[in-house]
Amino acid sequence: MSEQLAKIAINGAGPVGALLAVMLAKKGYSIDLFESRPDSRKTNIYQGKSINLALSDRGWKALQAIGIDEQIRQQAIPMYCRIMHDEQGQLTKLPYGKDNQAIWSVSRSGINEQLIDLAEQEQKVDIHFDHRLNQLNFEDNTAVYLTDGHHQVIHQSDLVIGADGAFSKVRRLMQELPKERISYSLEYMPQSYIELTIAASEDGSHKLEKNALHIWPRKDFMLIALPNVDGSFTCTLFMNHQGEISFSSLTDAQQVDAFFQRYFSDAMPMLEDPVNDFLSKSASPLCLVHIYPWLVNNSVALIGDAAHAMVPFYGQGMNCGFEDCRILAELVELHDHQWPKILDAYQEERKDNCDAIIELAKRNFVEMSDLSGEASFLLRKKIEAKFHQMHPELWVPLYSMVTFSPELPYKKALACGDIQNEIMAEIMRLPNIENDWQQDYVYQHMYQLAQQKLAPLGDQ
Template structure:
């Protein structure tokens, strides 16, 4: 089949769906991009959704591939470190990487709108807002969409991608297919979240360090804050949905006030009406999605959160989705439009990496909420960083592998990170390590262990 004639449908015009549309159109495919919601450039569709995202090297690599990196960077803020706030208001800074390495705070709505506008400029892309997928024939690829006036639109294509998020309709319809062996799980985390705000100062400046991600780690729960270009911070409170200290148990203004005063005393004067906001907002759930296969009938594929929804604690959800798009686009070129080969290679390459980053993100809640305020954890990070400076080829810290090493698969980062954890556990057992962590014998042992375990 002549690829110029091949029509591709993408369900979901979030950041991943919009980027995928651009990449496929530039390879010569006609793309119809369907979105159930209104055009976010004309209506606020992000109520209750996290309005900040952390963009790192994997995401930037995909954006550079379509030439929008510089445009998006103009509206992003680099965050060079974590700043931990303890219960006494004392601050601890922990750099994310080396020198000028940073993760970037970006507006979810802003990046989505920029990518939709980019898609709109492509002559081979048709955008369809307020079209909600209702039915899909996985053999003929006839799709039916309901419209805002309760109409029903039928659309045919040669390929279809579900880029429709954590609660993907494409994925749910695939699960109903007869004679298909589909493994699927959707797991809710104990924590849910709400958004709070720190407004800018009167002169438009930020009330806290601007180029940092702020964390108030409190073991079972935490508050984080990401900077915005208007001087505000978007804050997210992660808290158990039910239990002794939870969204359900904090059911009065008095309890919520006491909760903030006890746990977030230094944030309380900065936050905009946190008690009223807490009482008025419904907490949003956090979910993990695993599914296999990602491809059905060699005609339908899942991408982004539809294939691998994860918790936000590694800041990799959108980055991983963008990486899906980049890898798929490279496979299209590599396999010269042979979609059976493209889809098989895509699933083979991306599924293990999706599983790996889901696991890493889940683990990172413990690191952010509990360990980041722990003196042993902070010492581990110092030792790791010093050893990495001494032997940069031998030891790249796990966070840097995930965040700043865009060509290293997530699955490799997870495997190497587990070995590094074993080595660091041994190092931390050394006598008087808190006093002697800079002594040569610590790094000699670490070098010996690293050569034995990492060079295999």
């Protein structure tokens, strides 16, 4: 496949597909970007989906590569800390990183539409909305799309990339191939979610601290709130789909009102009609996707959620997909547009890292919903932060490795984080740690453990 002749079809014009179209067009490729849904700039296609995303350094690095980062930043709000709300309405603030380190609240539709606008400006990109993939011949990459429900459009390309999300049609067609040995799993989490809203004040200001992600941790369930530029907050309630306290168990207005009054009493006056909102919405599922290989015939590939859907508890779904795009684009240059080498290297580079962040995201529900409300967890974070200040080359908190260290592979962050957990478990077992946590002996012991267990990882 040469730079001049290649025709690439990208299925899925969400944020990842649109970004990839721009990146590859800038490399000289002719791109056809297919989207099964209507143009989101003309109709609301995000009903039922999370409408806020957390953009962090891995995502920013990809956006910076095509020069759109500052444009996106103008419509984003930095969140410098978590603010935990306990059942009595008491607040606890926990910074995400060092001074001025933040994750950014962005509108899913907003960033998607900005990327689609950018793709439309590329002469080598053609966007086809309302084109639903129906068939794909993996021998010659001839695809059949349905428009208006039944009209067929046939399209042939040299390379097909599935960027069509957690329930990817490209992936499903790959799985049906009789001669391919494709391992696949889709795991539904016990939790589902619905979106609620805290409206802006009458003067347009935010009713809660603006530059923070707010969490109401309640062990098996939680409410979070992300700020919007219009002064509102988008809130997401994560809760078991079934069980004693679950979406299935709360079925009438009296039950729902009592639930909110008991567990979210400080949020209740600010939420916009939460009882009716709760009862009128169907909870959306959360799932994990693992698949291998990501490639067929070195001419069909998966990217983003199609290859590695994860739960949102580390805020890395979109960031990871954007990182896929950046690394794939970098490999184009590294391997001089030789696509068999590019795709093999892409799969080799990304598979283990994406498995790692899927695992980390799954674990982080416990941290957000349960541990973040405990005094011992907050003390542990203080100790880690102090030790990081003392020995930044030896200890970077796991959250910072994942969120603020785009040069560090996810799999290495996971390996370091597991060792840090062992070290911190030992530190937290020290006698009277609650009162002695600032004493020198604590950090001398921690330094010895880190030198013994963490330092060798730096050489790998």
